Amino acid sequence: MAETLKRICLVIPCYNEEHRLDIDEYRKFSGRMDFLFVNDGSSDGTLKLLEREVSGFASVLSLEKNSGKAEAVRRGMMHMRTLPSYDGIEWAGFWDADLATPLDEVENILKFGDLICPDADAVFGSRIYRLGSEIKRSPVRRLLSRFFCFIFKTLYRIETYDSQCGAKIFRKKTIDDAFSEPFISKWIFDVEIILRLKNSRLVEYPVKKWVDVKGSKVVKFGNIITISRDVFKLWKKYG
Numbered sequence: 001m002a003e004t005l006k007r008i009c010l011v012i013p014c015y016n017e018e019h020r021l022d023i024d025e026y027r028k029f030s031g032r033m034d035f036l037f038v039n040d041g042s043s044d045g046t047l048k049l050l051e052r053e054v055s056g057f058a059s060v061l062s063l064e065k066n067s068g069k070a071e072a073v074r075r076g077m078m079h080m081r082t083l084p085s086y087d088g089i090e091w092a093g094f095w096d097a098d099l100a101t102p103l104d105e106v107e108n109i110l111k112f113g114d115l116i117c118p119d120a121d122a123v124f125g126s127r128i129y130r131l132g133s134e135i136k137r138s139p140v141r142r143l144l145s146r147f148f149c150f151i152f153k154t155l156y157r158i159e160t161y162d163s164q165c166g167a168k169i170f171r172k173k174t175i176d177d178a179f180s181e182p183f184i185s186k187w188i189f190d191v192e193i194i195l196r197l198k199n200s201r202l203v204e205y206p207v208k209k210w211v212d213v214k215g216s217k218v219v220k221f222g223n224i225i226t227i228s229r230d231v232f233k234l235w236k237k238y239g
């Protein structure tokens, strides 16, 4: 355990997460990693919950207006640099608030970075179905993910198996390149990050567990149209 002690700070973007945030789970892991919760202009009791429950063991940044996950993560990554613990950490990342990827995977992803790919600039969680893993995703999400990865490969020559997993970590030196400029895409900013980091060494870590948590706000028909527009915008800018 000691080797992962506060080597990493995770941004947790939170939009209307009052009923999904498992505060006790975060508290349990807070001795081993830092958390920066970003309230993304929630209209429910998320901010009150964060102020009441996490300020004793984690940091909170609150955005007045809802700006979407991409901007919430970006602002969090930028704000992290002002935290007193920032100098001591080696890695920074973002992790979905619903803990679809459990927090014990943080240690595994760090080990993967250290042992298997010590020269990696970023390690991205990837939901690969295989013996010994527990990946529970709806068939619709699986299908969409395969379809969009095919598009990304064709249009941008990105060889990722799973671009959208909400568990990603970055070495500190890559943060500026990945996050200093606002993203032009709303839902596929993960792909935009890959396009921005084309000169860095990026690797995928096959998560052992990923469980679809009820209450997703992303997979909706309207968003699929926005995603398609994003694909075109990215192609125009980075293609």
Ligand SMILES: Nc1nc2c(ncn2[C@@H]2O[C@H](COP(=O)(O)OP(=O)(O)O)[C@@H](O)[C@H]2O)c(=O)[nH]1
Pocket (backbone or CB within 6 Å): 012, 013, 014, 015, 016, 017, 040, 066, 067, 068, 069, 070, 072, 095, 096, 097, 098, 100, 166, 213, 215, 216, 217, 218, 219
């Ligand atoms: N949907 C949505 N999620 C946001 C927004 N801002 C931050 N998030 C966070 O993005 C993460 C992923 O959201 P979720 O609904 O679980 O997406 P999914 O599981 O990928 O379908 C969660 O931590 C959300 O709280 C936003 O404006 N909309």
Ligand SMILES: [Mg+2]
Pocket (backbone or CB within 6 Å): 096, 098, 100, 213, 216
């Ligand atoms: Mg989710």
